[in-house]
Amino acid sequence: MPFAPLRGFRDYVPPEAGARSELMRRMRASARRCGFSELETPSVEPLDLYKVKSGEEIAREVWAFQDKGGREVALAPETTPSLARIYAERAKSEPLPVKWFTVQKLWRYEEPQAGRTREFSQLNFDILGVGGVEAEVETLASAALALDEAGAFGLYAFRINDRPLAEGLGRHFGASDVAAYFRTVDRYRKSSEKEFLAGLETAGIAADRAGELAALFGSVGAGVLPADLPAFFDRIEALGLEEEARAGVARIRALMRLCEPAGIADRVAFDPTVVRGLAYYTSTVFEAYAKDASLRALFGGGRYDRLIELFGGPATPACGLAIGDQTLEILLKEHGRWPEGEPALDTYVVTVSTEFLPDAIRLVRELRQAGVSADTDLLGRSMSRQLKEAARQRARRALILGPQEASRGAVVERDLATGGQREIPRDEAARPA
Amino acid sequence: MPFAPLRGFRDYVPPEAGARSELMRRMRASARRCGFSELETPSVEPLDLYKVKSGEEIAREVWAFQDKGGREVALAPETTPSLARIYAERAKSEPLPVKWFTVQKLWRYEEPQAGRTREFSQLNFDILGVGGVEAEVETLASAALALDEAGAFGLYAFRINDRPLAEGLGRHFGASDVAAYFRTVDRYRKSSEKEFLAGLETAGIAADRAGELAALFGSVGAGVLPADLPAFFDRIEALGLEEEARAGVARIRALMRLCEPAGIADRVAFDPTVVRGLAYYTSTVFEAYAKDASLRALFGGGRYDRLIELFGGPATPACGLAIGDQTLEILLKEHGRWPEGEPALDTYVVTVSTEFLPDAIRLVRELRQAGVSADTDLLGRSMSRQLKEAARQRARRALILGPQEASRGAVVERDLATGGQREIPRDEAARPA
Numbered sequence: 001m002p003f004a005p006l007r008g009f010r011d012y013v014p015p016e017a018g019a020r021s022e023l024m025r026r027m028r029a030s031a032r033r034c035g036f037s038e039l040e041t042p043s044v045e046p047l048d049l050y051k052v053k054s055g056e057e058i059a060r061e062v063w064a065f066q067d068k069g070g071r072e073v074a075l076a077p078e079t080t081p082s083l084a085r086i087y088a089e090r091a092k093s094e095p096l097p098v099k100w101f102t103v104q105k106l107w108r109y110e111e112p113q114a115g116r117t118r119e120f121s122q123l124n125f126d127i128l129g130v131g132g133v134e135a136e137v138e139t140l141a142s143a144a145l146a147l148d149e150a151g152a153f154g155l156y157a158f159r160i161n162d163r164p165l166a167e168g169l170g171r172h173f174g175a176s177d178v179a180a181y182f183r184t185v186d187r188y189r190k191s192s193e194k195e196f197l198a199g200l201e202t203a204g205i206a207a208d209r210a211g212e213l214a215a216l217f218g219s220v221g222a223g224v225l226p227a228d229l230p231a232f233f234d235r236i237e238a239l240g241l242e243e244e245a246r247a248g249v250a251r252i253r254a255l256m257r258l259c260e261p262a263g264i265a266d267r268v269a270f271d272p273t274v275v276r277g278l279a280y281y282t283s284t285v286f287e288a289y290a291k292d293a294s295l296r297a298l299f300g301g302g303r304y305d306r307l308i309e310l311f312g313g314p315a316t317p318a319c320g321l322a323i324g325d326q327t328l329e330i331l332l333k334e335h336g337r338w339p340e341g342e343p344a345l346d347t348y349v350v351t352v353s354t355e356f357l358p359d360a361i362r363l364v365r366e367l368r369q370a371g372v373s374a375d376t377d378l379l380g381r382s383m384s385r386q387l388k389e390a391a392r393q394r395a396r397r398a399l400i401l402g403p404q405e406a407s408r409g410a411v412v413e414r415d416l417a418t419g420g421q422r423e424i425p426r427d428e429a430a431r432p433a
Numbered sequence: 434m435p436f437a438p439l440r441g442f443r444d445y446v447p448p449e450a451g452a453r454s455e456l457m458r459r460m461r462a463s464a465r466r467c468g469f470s471e472l473e474t475p476s477v478e479p480l481d482l483y484k485v486k487s488g489e490e491i492a493r494e495v496w497a498f499q500d501k502g503g504r505e506v507a508l509a510p511e512t513t514p515s516l517a518r519i520y521a522e523r524a525k526s527e528p529l530p531v532k533w534f535t536v537q538k539l540w541r542y543e544e545p546q547a548g549r550t551r552e553f554s555q556l557n558f559d560i561l562g563v564g565g566v567e568a569e570v571e572t573l574a575s576a577a578l579a580l581d582e583a584g585a586f587g588l589y590a591f592r593i594n595d596r597p598l599a600e601g602l603g604r605h606f607g608a609s610d611v612a613a614y615f616r617t618v619d620r621y622r623k624s625s626e627k628e629f630l631a632g633l634e635t636a637g638i639a640a641d642r643a644g645e646l647a648a649l650f651g652s653v654g655a656g657v658l659p660a661d662l663p664a665f666f667d668r669i670e671a672l673g674l675e676e677e678a679r680a681g682v683a684r685i686r687a688l689m690r691l692c693e694p695a696g697i698a699d700r701v702a703f704d705p706t707v708v709r710g711l712a713y714y715t716s717t718v719f720e721a722y723a724k725d726a727s728l729r730a731l732f733g734g735g736r737y738d739r740l741i742e743l744f745g746g747p748a749t750p751a752c753g754l755a756i757g758d759q760t761l762e763i764l765l766k767e768h769g770r771w772p773e774g775e776p777a778l779d780t781y782v783v784t785v786s787t788e789f790l791p792d793a794i795r796l797v798r799e800l801r802q803a804g805v806s807a808d809t810d811l812l813g814r815s816m817s818r819q820l821k822e823a824a825r826q827r828a829r830r831a832l833i834l835g836p837q838e839a840s841r842g843a844v845v846e847r848d849l850a851t852g853g854q855r856e857i858p859r860d861e862a863a864r865p866a
Contacts (some may be wrong), residue, residue, distance in 0.1 A: 038775070045438070261792065
């Protein structure tokens, strides 16, 4: 092959591209049902935009390049900085709360692996202007609806934590280097106990306290379910945490209480080991994970109350998450939930001889105008080959145009599932099914 | 403002982005109704891919850059090379005809102007494997359905020509430099008569013959309508053209005959001045233009029977066109046909006091699960401010949760258009509208 797609890029041929369209369509519809409005941001932005939020090191994982004017630009690796830029500019005229969603392609220059391509699509939900956990609940409930409509019902759950609570817990056990502590906790589920304990030590936690903390985390399992949460929080609060951490406990309690009416109590757990790598989360952090044996993380999100200010806007509480297409595709395919891509054709118009092609083209046009999908042969093929093509397109029926029927102002309608056929008036052939 | 989008890029805020989504949804649905299957190609490809089709000079108008491995890559300026690459690889397994469509973002590094941004979206229709004009008619008819469904019914028409016919006409009048002749003809509608005649001279046409040709083109007006075509072609054929040009006349005749059953005879014209700049068209070329005073070109397309071979595939006849979003947006907005962006909300759930928030969240969830768009207040606002928010979201109705109704197992349903309200059982509140 002389040509191939670039590494980390995928070609989607039918019916894959159609299935992806169908997923995006369902997710857009879900977002609108949840009162989110669509935003569309540029695919290329000044590189500086990403440095504002994530610092200089972001340049390592973005596709940055110089445009022909010598300006440093980047293929968007995420949507949030553009959203913050747009909101900061419009803050004076845009009534709060803002509920915006995006469905867009994004790019990261990372090593490709399963579930991580260099080009991917993402659904983002963001709520600006709501300081209370109502925003978190709404974001999670909306994500749940989008995932359910995409076909993932029952396959995923959310793990929820709170950054100040996590930090207070670390400090309580003696962590002096919070960044190192978070890095260690973030790797908890991927580390051996030995590695984890070594990490805690690096963060300044003494060996005996590290053991206590590891025991506490170990008791959590895959997360503390809502029913077990009161007892767990009593235990946490009995430790005697600092005030900000206690406020975090209160936030999680409030959030968890609203999960029941929001219909997601069956798919949430508190998990003190979730901290999320990104520095800009200010309190709640959460991730979605596959409930199957893999327990794979699907996506994350949380509260970022400082970000709009960073982009020159007014202090604005904010909460968001992003659902990527690559991990969702793996999950749905593993569980046989990947949607049908191209829908079956409704009607294939068959011609007995090529002299009927104009009639076939006319009938196809009438069908399409009536909202029915229809196709005909453009190659002058034999009737049997046309019927094969109709079958390949999974057509529901064939309409057959021939001289005898035409002389009676009729066409033959053949049901392609049963093979049964009957003559129908030509005038009725283009009625919607 | 510290940050702004890059030159030639646009932010789409609600309801603009929603309107664009709606257009893309309609165009995708039209494409499927016409029996096209969706293809999705990468946004970044090796720069060489574009050179195969368009030569080295393409590098001037593409966003090309080096990836971190030093490879020359490009933001896709068009979809056809990727499509050709993909088909060439799959030719052995993919039954013909192939009818593929794409709806994708593309990028060109050109000077931004009205209707031309550096980032834009495009709907592509391509038919591979059909050598006859049936492919052109199907492509044009499908484009017509997509445009009509997008809201452009009655606002556009197609101009059609044939390259060998155009070349033969030029040769007949004495053109010795066909490339120069095509360049001059391509600028016909943008040139003064003097410039046009000078261009013809450069192409090798003597002054007297150039005058004859200009008179012929001048007699065409905005294009030869189907009813006038027999007489016009008689005139052309009486000139005594070379064989390949006569074959072109026959193709256009055949194509025009099928436009009537295809339902587009009211929007096609033959236009000998349309040649399209791109070198790869092999016979039919066409463009869509606005039928209003602007007569602005909207998009173009044609037959490219050599392209698949260029990409290493078997000889494969092919025909296609691409509808860009920017010119379509201008056309629809100028004529008041731009679609509503965000649909109105169905139900806003109002709480008399914050203690009803869990009930509101539960009701909103039930509504959304029933397929109804619903929202509620996350900010603990007063009832009157909640009703204002409901109005801002153009909600059809409010469902009001208060203590008296709750004690009776009921909610108040208020019609926000009429202001009329009634009590309904809570159990019935989440029924689909």
